[in-house]
Amino acid sequence: MKASHTDTVRDSGRKPTLSDVARVAGVSYATADRVINDRGNVAQKSVRKVHDAMAALGYVRNVAAANLSRQRTYRLAFLLPKGRNAFFSRVRAHLDNLVEHLIADQVSVDVIEIDAFEVAGLKNSLLSIADAAYDGVAVVGLQTAEIAEPLKALRERGTVIVSLVSDLPVDYRAAYIGINNIAAGRTAGRLLGLSHAGRAGRVQMVAGSLEARDHEDRLHGFREVINEDYPNIELLEPVMTRDDAGKVGAVVQQALDAAPDVTAVYNVGAGNSGLVATLEHCTRPELFFCIVHELVPHTHKALLNKHVDLVIDQRPDVEVNRALTILKALIDGRDIPPMQDLVPTIYVRDNLPSHIPDTTLTETQRS
Amino acid sequence: MKASHTDTVRDSGRKPTLSDVARVAGVSYATADRVINDRGNVAQKSVRKVHDAMAALGYVRNVAAANLSRQRTYRLAFLLPKGRNAFFSRVRAHLDNLVEHLIADQVSVDVIEIDAFEVAGLKNSLLSIADAAYDGVAVVGLQTAEIAEPLKALRERGTVIVSLVSDLPVDYRAAYIGINNIAAGRTAGRLLGLSHAGRAGRVQMVAGSLEARDHEDRLHGFREVINEDYPNIELLEPVMTRDDAGKVGAVVQQALDAAPDVTAVYNVGAGNSGLVATLEHCTRPELFFCIVHELVPHTHKALLNKHVDLVIDQRPDVEVNRALTILKALIDGRDIPPMQDLVPTIYVRDNLPSHIPDTTLTETQRS
DNA sequence: CTGAAAGCGCTTACAG
DNA sequence: CTGAAAGCGCTTACAG
Numbered sequence: 113m114k115a116s117h118t119d120t121v122r123d124s125g126r127k128p129t130l131s132d133v134a135r136v137a138g139v140s141y142a143t144a145d146r147v148i149n150d151r152g153n154v155a156q157k158s159v160r161k162v163h164d165a166m167a168a169l170g171y172v173r174n175v176a177a178a179n180l181s182r183q184r185t186y187r188l189a190f191l192l193p194k195g196r197n198a199f200f201s202r203v204r205a206h207l208d209n210l211v212e213h214l215i216a217d218q219v220s221v222d223v224i225e226i227d228a229f230e231v232a233g234l235k236n237s238l239l240s241i242a243d244a245a246y247d248g249v250a251v252v253g254l255q256t257a258e259i260a261e262p263l264k265a266l267r268e269r270g271t272v273i274v275s276l277v278s279d280l281p282v283d284y285r286a287a288y289i290g291i292n293n294i295a296a297g298r299t300a301g302r303l304l305g306l307s308h309a310g311r312a313g314r315v316q317m318v319a320g321s322l323e324a325r326d327h328e329d330r331l332h333g334f335r336e337v338i339n340e341d342y343p344n345i346e347l348l349e350p351v352m353t354r355d356d357a358g359k360v361g362a363v364v365q366q367a368l369d370a371a372p373d374v375t376a377v378y379n380v381g382a383g384n385s386g387l388v389a390t391l392e393h394c395t396r397p398e399l400f401f402c403i404v405h406e407l408v409p410h411t412h413k414a415l416l417n418k419h420v421d422l423v424i425d426q427r428p429d430v431e432v433n434r435a436l437t438i439l440k441a442l443i444d445g446r447d448i449p450p451m452q453d454l455v456p457t458i459y460v461r462d463n464l465p466s467h468i469p470d471t472t473l474t475e476t477q478r479s
Numbered sequence: 480m481k482a483s484h485t486d487t488v489r490d491s492g493r494k495p496t497l498s499d500v501a502r503v504a505g506v507s508y509a510t511a512d513r514v515i516n517d518r519g520n521v522a523q524k525s526v527r528k529v530h531d532a533m534a535a536l537g538y539v540r541n542v543a544a545a546n547l548s549r550q551r552t553y554r555l556a557f558l559l560p561k562g563r564n565a566f567f568s569r570v571r572a573h574l575d576n577l578v579e580h581l582i583a584d585q586v587s588v589d590v591i592e593i594d595a596f597e598v599a600g601l602k603n604s605l606l607s608i609a610d611a612a613y614d615g616v617a618v619v620g621l622q623t624a625e626i627a628e629p630l631k632a633l634r635e636r637g638t639v640i641v642s643l644v645s646d647l648p649v650d651y652r653a654a655y656i657g658i659n660n661i662a663a664g665r666t667a668g669r670l671l672g673l674s675h676a677g678r679a680g681r682v683q684m685v686a687g688s689l690e691a692r693d694h695e696d697r698l699h700g701f702r703e704v705i706n707e708d709y710p711n712i713e714l715l716e717p718v719m720t721r722d723d724a725g726k727v728g729a730v731v732q733q734a735l736d737a738a739p740d741v742t743a744v745y746n747v748g749a750g751n752s753g754l755v756a757t758l759e760h761c762t763r764p765e766l767f768f769c770i771v772h773e774l775v776p777h778t779h780k781a782l783l784n785k786h787v788d789l790v791i792d793q794r795p796d797v798e799v800n801r802a803l804t805i806l807k808a809l810i811d812g813r814d815i816p817p818m819q820d821l822v823p824t825i826y827v828r829d830n831l832p833s834h835i836p837d838t839t840l841t842e843t844q845r846s
Numbered sequence: 847c848t849g850a851a852a853g854c855g856c857t858t859a860c861a862g
Numbered sequence: 863c864t865g866a867a868a869g870c871g872c873t874t875a876c877a878g
Binding site: 126174175176177180183185209212213217218295296298302303306308309333399421427429430446449450455460462465466 | 493494539540541542543544546547550552573576577579580582583584585659662663665666668669670673674675676677678700704765766788794796797813816817819820822823824825826827828829830832833
Binding site: 175 | 870871872873874
C-alpha cells in the first residue's frame with residue numbers, strides 16, 4: 113500500500129497544493145479556493161476547470177493549514193450527569209489526563225454537569241449552552257422527544273452533536289458513541305450460561321431503572337440468551353434499585369435469603385458496592401456466579417477477591433477518545449474515519465489493567 | 480474542567496503565541512524560537528528570560544503550525560510478515576481503509592513485507608530501509624539480539640521505532656503496541672475453568688511454535704491459571720503445528736481419537752481452519768469447549784456454528800490506530816498521550832461485530 | 847463573478 | 863550570540 117496516489121500526478125515529489133490546482137485550471141487562487149470550499153459565486157465554467165484540475169492532480173486539502181489560517185480552535189463541551197458516580201468520574205478523569213494534549217491540538221473542552229436522568233435538567237443545559245457557540249458537544253443522552261427543540265436549535269447554530277454512552281433520538285445527533293447494550297446483555301447471558309455447564313440455576317437480575325435504555329437493553333439481551341440456550345436456568349424478575357448501593361445490597365441479601373438456591377446474580381446497573389458488601393458476609397452456594405458492569409475501584413477489588421466473577425466494562429477512556437476524534441472530523445467537515453464497533457471489555461481477574469481506573473470518589477456508579 | 484490555563488495568563492482571549500513570549504521576554508522572535516526548540520547558541524540570560532515568559536504566559540507550542548512551516552510529512556513504514564495470513568490481512572485492510580484520512584493528515588505509509596519469523600529476513604528488511612529515511616517504523620518484532628545493529632542504525636538516523644503485536648528487544652524500540660499475552664492466556668484459562676464448573680476435564684493445548692514469544696506466553700498464562708485454580712482439569716502437552724491448518728486439524732483429530740475424554744481444546748496459535756474442519760465432522764463430548772485466537776472469517780463462522788466457543792481477539796485495527804498515534808507523537812517530539820492497556824477482546828457469538836473483518840484471503844493465520 | 851494581498855504560528859536560511 | 867524576512871498551505875476581508 114502506498115498512501116500517495118502518485119500514479120495520477122506528474123510526480124513532482126510533493127503533494128499538489130491549491131496553487132497547483134489554480135495554475136492547472138487557469139484561474140486565480142481565490143477562485144480555486146471558492147470552488148473547493150463551495151463558497152459559490154463562481155462561473156460554471158470555472159467550477160468545471162477547477163474540478164478537472166483537482167482530479168488530474170489528486171488534490172487533497174490540507175486541513176491543518178486551513179485550520180491554522182482560520183485560527184480554528186475546537187470548542188467542545190461534554191454534558192455529563194452530575195453527582196458522585198464512579199463511571200462518569202472515569203470519564204472526567206480521562207478528560208483531565210488529556211488536557212495538555214488537547215490544548216496543544218487547539219481543543220478546549222468544558223465539562224457541563226446535568227441533573228442525572230432528568231429530562232428537564234438536560235433540556236435546560238442544552239438551552240443554556242446555545243449562547244456559548246460550541247463547535248461540538250457530546251451528550252449523555254436520553255430518549256425523549258422533549259429535547260428535540262433545543263437539539264435542533266443547537267444544530268442550526270452550527271454545533272455538531274454526538275451522543276455518548278446513552279443515545280439521543282437518532283435524528284438529532286450525528287453519531288452515537290457507546291456500546292451495543294443488547295449485545296452486552298447477551299454476552300453476560302452467554303458467559304453465565306457457560307458457567308453453569310448444564311447445571312440448573314436460578315439468577316437474580318438487578319437493574320437501576322427500566323426507564324434507562326441501557327439497563328433495559330441489557331436485561332433484554334440477557335433474557336434472550338438464557339431463554340434460548342439455557343432452559344435449565346431460571347430467571348427471577350429484576351429488582352429495581354435506582355442504582356442505590358444500599359438498595360442493591362438489600363435486594364441481593366433478600367434474594368439469597370428467600371431463595372437459597374440462587375446460583376447467580378447479574379446487575380445491569382450500578383450500586384455494586386452494596387452488592388459486594390452483601391456477598392462479603394453471606395454464605396452462598398458453591399460455584400455462585402456474579403456479573404456486574406463497569407470497572408471501578410470496588411468492582412476491581414471484588415474481582416480480585418472473588419466476590420465478583422466478571423465485569424463487563426465500557427472503557428470510558430476509549431469512548432472519550434473516539435468522541436473527540438469524531439467531533440473533530442465532523443467539525444472539520446471531513447467524513448468519519450473508518451471505525452469498528454465498540455465492544456464491551458470483559459474483565460476476569462486475570463486481565464485487569466495494571467493501574468486502577470482513575471477516580472477517587474465514592475460512588476453511585478451508573479452505566 | 481477547563482482546558483485553558485487562563486488563570487496564569489492575563490486573559491487576552493486568545494492563546495499566547497511565540498511572539499507574545501518573545502515580546503514579554505524582551506528578545507527577538509528568533510531567539511525565543513531558539514530556546515523553545517533547544518537549538519543552542521543562546522545566552523544563558525536570554526534562555527532564562529524566555530523560560531520565564533513561557534511560564535508566565537502558559538505558552539504551548541502549536542504543533543500544527545510548526546509542522547506546516549516545516550512541511551512535515553510523516554513518512555512511515557509497517558514491516559509485516561508476508562504471506563497469506565488472515566490476521567495480518569486485517570492489519571493491511573485497515574491501513575488501506577485509512578489511506579484517505581492518512582494522506583489528508585500528511586502521513587504516508589508503506590507496507591513492507593518481511594519473511595515471516597525469519598531473523599535473517601527481518602534483519603535484511605531493517606537494513607534495506609535505512610536509506611529510505613522513514614520518520615517512523617512499526618515492526619512486528621522478534622526477540623533476538625541479532626537485529627540490534629540494524630535497529631540501532633535506524634534509530635541513529637532519526638527513525639522512531641515501535642514494535643507491533645510482537646515485541647522487539649526492549650532497548651531498541653520506543654514503545655510496544657500489543658497485548659499482554661500472558662494475560663491473554665490466563666484469561667483463556669479462567670474462562671475455560673469456568674466452563675467446566677467443577678467438572679473434571681482434559682485439555683489439549685495447541686501452539687504454532689515455542690519460539691514465538693506470544694505463543695509461549697499464552698501457554699504459560701493458561702497453565703498458571705488451570706494449575707492454580709482448577710485441579711480437576713488436566714493439561715495435555717501442547718502439540719506444535721507451525722500454524723499450519725492441516726497440521727492443526729490432524730493434531731486435534733488425533734487428540735480426540737486417542738483420548739475421547741478430552742473436554743476442551745485451546746489453540747494459542749493459528750491454523751484454525753483445520754481445527755474447525757476437524758470439529759465439524761467428529762463427535763465429541765457434550766459441553767466440549769474450544770478457545771482460539773483472532774477473529775477472522777472462519778473463526779467468526781465457527782463461533783456462530785458453535786464449533787468454537789470463545790475467540791480471543793487482538794483487534795488489529797485498534798492496534799494500528801494506536802501505532803499511528805504513537806508514531807506521530809514521537810516524531811513530533813511530544814510525549815505519548817495517556818493510553819490504557821490494550822486488553823484482548825473476548826468474542827462469544829453474541830457480541831460479534833456487525834461486519835466481518837475485512838479480508839478475503841485464505842489463510843495461515845498467525846498471532 | 848474574479849483576483850491581489852495580508853495573515854494564521856511557526857521554521858529556515860541568511861545576514862550581522 | 864542575535865535578528866529581520868520569506869515561506870509553509872490555507873482563509874479572509876477588500877477591491878474591482
